[in-house]
Amino acid sequence: xxxxxxxxxxHLHDLTIKKFHEGLLNRAFSALEMTENFFKWIESNDKKIxxxxxxxxxxxxxxxxxxxxxxxxxxxxxxxGGVPLAIKDNILITEQPVTAGSKILENYRASYDATVIxxxxxxxxxxxxxxxxxxxxxxxxxxxxxxxxxxxxxxxxLVPGGSSGGSAAAVSSHMAxxxxxxxxxxxxxxxxxxxxxxxLKPTYGAVSRYGLIAMASSLDQIxxxxxxxxxxxxxxxxxxGHDSYDATSADVxxxxxxxxxxxxxxxxxxxxLPKEYFIDGLEKDIKEKIDEVIKSLKTLKIKFKNISxxxxxxxxxxxxxxxxxxxxxxxxxxxxxxYSQLVESDKLAKNLKELYxxxxxxxxxxxxxxxxxxxxxxxxxxxxxxxxxxxxxVRTLIKKDFDEAFKEVDVILTPxxxxxxxxxxxxxxxxxxxxxxxxxxxxxNLAGLPAISIPPGFQLIGKPWRExxxxxxxxxxxxINK
Amino acid sequence: MPGIIxxxxxxxxxxxxxxxxxxxxxxxxxxxxxxxIEHFSELEKIDTDKIEPIxxxxxxxxxxxEDDVDFDKRARSVNDSGRIIRAFPxxxxxxxxxxxxxxxPAGSP
Numbered sequence: 001x002x003x004x005x006x007x008x009x010x011h012l013h014d015l016t017i018k019k020f021h022e023g024l025l026n027r028a029f030s031a032l033e034m035t036e037n038f039f040k041w042i043e044s045n046d047k048k049i050x051x052x053x054x055x056x057x058x059x060x061x062x063x064x065x066x067x068x069x070x071x072x073x074x075x076x077x078x079x080x081g082g083v084p085l086a087i088k089d090n091i092l093i094t095e096q097p098v099t100a101g102s103k104i105l106e107n108y109r110a111s112y113d114a115t116v117i118x119x120x121x122x123x124x125x126x127x128x129x130x131x132x133x134x135x136x137x138x139x140x141x142x143x144x145x146x147x148x149x150x151x152x153x154x155x156x157x158l159v160p161g162g163s164s165g166g167s168a169a170a171v172s173s174h175m176a177x178x179x180x181x182x183x184x185x186x187x188x189x190x191x192x193x194x195x196x197x198x199x200l201k202p203t204y205g206a207v208s209r210y211g212l213i214a215m216a217s218s219l220d221q222i223x224x225x226x227x228x229x230x231x232x233x234x235x236x237x238x239x240x241g242h243d244s245y246d247a248t249s250a251d252v253x254x255x256x257x258x259x260x261x262x263x264x265x266x267x268x269x270x271x272x273l274p275k276e277y278f279i280d281g282l283e284k285d286i287k288e289k290i291d292e293v294i295k296s297l298k299t300l301k302i303k304f305k306n307i308s309x310x311x312x313x314x315x316x317x318x319x320x321x322x323x324x325x326x327x328x329x330x331x332x333x334x335x336x337x338x339y340s341q342l343v344e345s346d347k348l349a350k351n352l353k354e355l356y357x358x359x360x361x362x363x364x365x366x367x368x369x370x371x372x373x374x375x376x377x378x379x380x381x382x383x384x385x386x387x388x389x390x391x392x393x394v395r396t397l398i399k400k401d402f403d404e405a406f407k408e409v410d411v412i413l414t415p416x417x418x419x420x421x422x423x424x425x426x427x428x429x430x431x432x433x434x435x436x437x438x439x440x441x442x443x444x445n446l447a448g449l450p451a452i453s454i455p456p457g458f459q460l461i462g463k464p465w466r467e468x469x470x471x472x473x474x475x476x477x478x479x480i481n482k
Numbered sequence: 483m484p485g486i487i488x489x490x491x492x493x494x495x496x497x498x499x500x501x502x503x504x505x506x507x508x509x510x511x512x513x514x515x516x517x518x519i520e521h522f523s524e525l526e527k528i529d530t531d532k533i534e535p536i537x538x539x540x541x542x543x544x545x546x547x548e549d550d551v552d553f554d555k556r557a558r559s560v561n562d563s564g565r566i567i568r569a570f571p572x573x574x575x576x577x578x579x580x581x582x583x584x585x586x587p588a589g590s591p
Contacts, residue, residue, distance in 0.1 A: 094565075095565070108569060109565075109569065111565035111566045111569065112565070204542070205542050242545070244547055247545075248542055249545075250542060250543075250545070251545055311528070313524070314524060314525060314528060316521070317521055317522045317524055317525050318525065320518065320521075320522070321522065321525075328499065332499075332500075335500075337570070337571060337578065337580060338569070338570065338578065339569060340569045340571070341571035349581050350581070350585055351581055351582050351583060351584060351585050352580055352581050352582065352583045353500070353583075354581075355580070355581055356500040357500050357501070357502050358502075360499070360500050360501050361501050361502040361503075364501065366507065366510075369496075369499075369501055369503070369507070369511075370511060370514060370515075372499045372501065373492070373495050373496055373499055373501065373511065373515075374515065374518065376495045376498050376499045377487060377491075377495050377515075380495070380498075387522065389535060390525055390530060391525065392535030392536055392537065393530035393533040393534070393535045394525055394528055394530060395535070395536045396530075396533050396534055396535060396536045397528065397530070397533060399536060431514050431517075431518065432514075432517045432518055432521060435518075448542075
């Protein structure tokens with residue numbers, strides 16, 4: 001690798017994790033000056049995008065300096081050493097604000113580091129700040145944030161997708177080299193798709209959820225949003241692994257194959273194309289781009305096969321029963337007391353119940369209230385069997401569809417979203433229309449499978465614990481299309 | 483499917499959730515829920531007679547750890563309780579201070 005000249009590195013849009021690392025090692029720049037450059041760019045550019053909720057300058061500079069000192073000392077540098085990252089605002093960093101996009105947590109500061117943050121700190125990564133999101137990760141457009149509406153960097157009249165819209169917009173507009181998001185029903189993959197970057201939702205249990213503000217615990221996963229598939233592999237490698245603080249964290253070790261995929265293995269693979277995902281409602285432009293992707297992957301000698309996942313159409317209903325049920329339970333802890341004070345209603349409330357009601361009614365936005373109440377409904381006596389129990393059984397059927405399909409194919413390819421990014425405000429008043437935009441991303445969450453969204457708009461779904469397969473195909477796709 | 487959410491049900495559900503809805507929210511939610519629950523009716527058609535529900539996460543095996551006291555100690559040192567207490571609006575000797583759980587009986591000091 002030739003050393004990069006200093007002038008080449010002024011352009012933040014050239015930077016990937018890999019290039020940043022090479023630039024550091026070749027002394028093309030220091031971590032500190034790059035961090036300064038990013039903050040300068042954020043300060044001028046984010047006025048129109050609104051990707052960040054809080055910046056974390058002081059600690060970012062300290063972390064960058066630590067990297068530069070380690071370099072001078074000749075210490076071994078992790079691939080993420082000094083790399084400026086954006087973190088979704090539902091992931092805890094000690095002493096930093098963490099709002100989950102909600103007014104009820106407006107004054108809250110985290111009391112500990114999420115496991116993913118602890119891991120990234122030990123790799124010496126730099127956290128630039130926390131990114132905007134739909135309140136408690138509920139939404140597909142980042143319009144549900146209590147604080148601001150994030151714009152799509154490619155067209156400011158469009159939504160960036162959601163709920164990790166701030167993270168996707170930050171990476172896409174070069175206000176971070178890479179970012180972390182969280183995905184419960186598509187919240188990493190759909191905004192990554194809308195902003196034309198890469199987003200990976202890992203297998204359920206691959207990444208610790210300790211320190212992630214819970215939305216729906218049987219579905220949530222933290223994952224990377226990056227400019228390239230290779231970067232997603234690097235970031236995923238760094239944050240995955242068993243954690244005794246998360247009882248659902250699995251004891252799986254991911255090896256070198258994440259970042260060094262072997263073409264001999266990829267060539268042997270068969271990709272399934274599920275007919276239920278190539279429906280009439282799919283925009284023509286998206287379909288055409290996917291046909292191009294398939295053509296390109298065929299040049300790698302990958303085989304394709306038509307398959308069926310018969311219960312796909314029930315996924316949205318199934319998800320919008322199970323998720324609100326878990327939401328209603330998880331969000332009961334936000335009372336406007338324990339995690340910082342919401343309003344000075346303390347003296348006005350006659351008793352504790354009244355204080356709860358005041359705080360929750362003021363502190364939660366409409367979508368959060370809607371889901372808490374819907375969840376309370378599907379769990380309530382008399383309706384439990386008809387809704388919650390039924391949905392859990394349908395979830396089994398959805399998972400079985402995938403189990404069957406994976407007997408015949410290694411990986412499944414689908415679109416990420418049935419439509420291209422929509423206009424800000426277009427679906428804001430129609431929750432059902434908003435919910436249906438998750439139709440292609442929800443099934444992977446319900447079945448706990450790894451899935452990646454890659455420009456120009458395709459999703460690869462892998463077998464459990466086989467992130468290496470989807471990342472591998474993705475990396476070879478990237479190499480032949482650069 | 484049996485469910486509809488009418489005004490009375492909505493009032494009951496929101497009180498269970500400790501949320502108070504104003505008139506505008508009530509009207510909007512009644513309309514939204516009607517649409518959402520109607521969509522759920524598609525699940526009725528699916529035969530789930532002999533199907534076991536998935537409970538919790540998927541693809542996971544139990545990972546048990548030794549029940550050792552030090553683990554909890556380590557957890558506590560990670561979760562610096564001082565930071566948690568500092569976030570309380572009001573505290574005394576490390577405990578969270580809140581308004582009374584029950585109304586004070588009439589005539590009490």
